[in-house]
Amino acid sequence: MAFVELEGVTRSIDLPDGGRLDILRGVDLRLEIGDHVSIVGRSGSGKSTLLNLLGLIDTPTSGRLEFDGTPLDELDAGERDRRRGRDVGFIFQQFNLLPGRTALENVVTPLLYATGTQFWKRDKIAREMLERVGLGARASSTPDQLSGGEQQRVAIARALVRGPRLILADEPTGALDVETGATVMELLDSAAEQAGAALITITHDPNVAALASRHYRLDGGVLHEIASDHVRSLAATGATL
Numbered sequence: 123m124a125f126v127e128l129e130g131v132t133r134s135i136d137l138p139d140g141g142r143l144d145i146l147r148g149v150d151l152r153l154e155i156g157d158h159v160s161i162v163g164r165s166g167s168g169k170s171t172l173l174n175l176l177g178l179i180d181t182p183t184s185g186r187l188e189f190d191g192t193p194l195d196e197l198d199a200g201e202r203d204r205r206r207g208r209d210v211g212f213i214f215q216q217f218n219l220l221p222g223r224t225a226l227e228n229v230v231t232p233l234l235y236a237t238g239t240q241f242w243k244r245d246k247i248a249r250e251m252l253e254r255v256g257l258g259a260r261a262s263s264t265p266d267q268l269s270g271g272e273q274q275r276v277a278i279a280r281a282l283v284r285g286p287r288l289i290l291a292d293e294p295t296g297a298l299d300v301e302t303g304a305t306v307m308e309l310l311d312s313a314a315e316q317a318g319a320a321l322i323t324i325t326h327d328p329n330v331a332a333l334a335s336r337h338y339r340l341d342g343g344v345l346h347e348i349a350s351d352h353v354r355s356l357a358a359t360g361a362t363l
């Protein structure tokens with residue numbers, strides 16, 4: 123069974139001048155646990171809007187979205203928030219760590235909203251997650267004391283600490299140099315696989331996209347699948363997607 127399924131999903135905005143902007147048009151997408159999918163597209167093609175729908179931040183204008191077997195319209199706002207916190211991990215281009223808080227405090231934050239063992243053992247769980255991203259020795263460092271690659275590894279630990287089943291990464295290597303980006307992406311890919319989560323990566327970099335097993339392009343709000351061979355050949359030539 124798909125973990126998230128979109129069928130004929132649209133997202134439109136009513137503009138102040140009375141017009142309408144169709145941001146997503148007829149999007150079909152099925153994500154299974156363990157999938158790694160890449161999405162590319164020009165600025166304004168609807169990538170962030172699609173991630174917001176997948177992450178239960180926003181709702182479609184029309185079409186069907188099922189999250190873990192439940193149609194979205196059966197989830198009220200409180201239940202959407204609860205499922206987002208439990209099942210979805212977000213990773214952003216600019217890391218979005220809490221400034222002035224240590225790496226450990228950043229990774230603990232999602233566990234403050236958890237219940238049971240995850241809440242009571244939050245420090246231990248967060249420390250183990252920092253170890254897993256190779257930053258056990260930097261638990262007391264604040265973001266300004268960490269390199270970009272280290273900050274993104276903290277962000278990965280934070281995204282994974284509640285054991286999400288869906289990880290949404292928006293240009294996760296966009297603020298890193300090529301080599302650091304490759305290391306961070308390999309870590310994210312293997313951590314998602316170990317956790318048994320579905321990973322969706324938005325990227326302009328064919329080397330990053332090549333780690334995914336399925337590839338899509340958003341073009342004016344329409345989602346098209348693109349061939350893996352095409353992505354791999356672009357990665358080999360160093361072109362951009």
Ligand SMILES: Nc1ncnc2c1ncn2[C@@H]1O[C@H](COP(=O)(O)OP(=O)(O)OP(=O)(O)O)[C@@H](O)[C@H]1O
Pocket residue numbers: 135143145163164165166167168169170171172
């Ligand atoms: N709330 C809104 N009101 C008006 N227009 C919006 C709103 N949200 C998104 N848009 C417009 O919808 C289009 C798609 O936006 P979206 O942020 O999804 O694009 P994107 O592909 O993520 O772009 P980028 O790569 O630049 O981040 C853009 O033209 C944007 O200006």
